[in-house]
Amino acid sequence: MAMVQRMRSSLPLFQKMLASDSVSSRSTLLNPNFIINVERSYATSAPAKKDKIKVPFAMFGGSGNYASALYLSAAKADALDKVESELFDLVEATKKSPMFSQFTKDLSVPAGVRIKAIDDICTQAKFTDITKNFLVIMAEYGRLRHVDGIAKRFAELTMAHRGELKAIVTTVIPLPPSEEKELKETLQEILGQGKKVKLEQKIDPSILGGLVVEFGQKVFDMSIKTRAKQMERFLREPVNL
CATH class of the missing domain: 3.30.2320 (hypothetical protein PF0899 fold)
Incomplete structure (x- = not known):
């Protein structure tokens, strides 16, 4: 007391x-090319017309950029809570399975193998297309080892949204x-x-x-x-x- x-x-x-003053007033450093890749499969999920969606505040660094790109896609599909839950489900799986955790970190695994494995896991877990497509891109570019940090940054954005x-x-x-x-x-x-x-x-x-x-x-x-x-x-x- x-x-x-x-x-x-x-x-x-x-x-x-x-x-x-805080850093929230600084402009975002999102990578346009990455956002295009993340959103390339989402066009049919979002409404035809909707007010422009923005991230609640600017994030910096690789994990911040990825989290922001995913936030934009999930917000357009009105699936923020679902995507957040699925990300943390995957993070929890890496903590429970040392073998799966090692798989996400091993860059010697061919990209095709990583993509096929993540696609199968997401399908079995019945993840949304947004989460699955995002994780497939992470697998393609060898970024699965950063999912934990991305999930935490994504949660910061969803909390700000709420x-x-x-x-x-x-x-x-x-x-x-x-x-x-x-x-x-x-x-x-x-x-x-x-x-x-x-x-x-x-x-x-x-x-x-x-x-x-x-x-x-x-x-x-x-x-x-x-x-x-x-x-x-x-x-x-x-x-x-």
């Missing part, structure tokens, strides 16, 4: 951090249910009613105590480890008499 109360006392600072925001709270020991509830309410108060907070707890004894809250591009660090480092720097500074 004390940690959450200290966080409430720091609300003005927290809100000031939130108000600072008005949700994932907050990761790191502590030394798990927060009691009452403190977790109060922390979630505090974050909701900070972010306003336009966002729905989804709280994820992480345990890290190295922070020594306190808590670290991460969401979006923001980090609010109230850990004892960070405070100790700040105090150490302060003590090392020369004293002017």
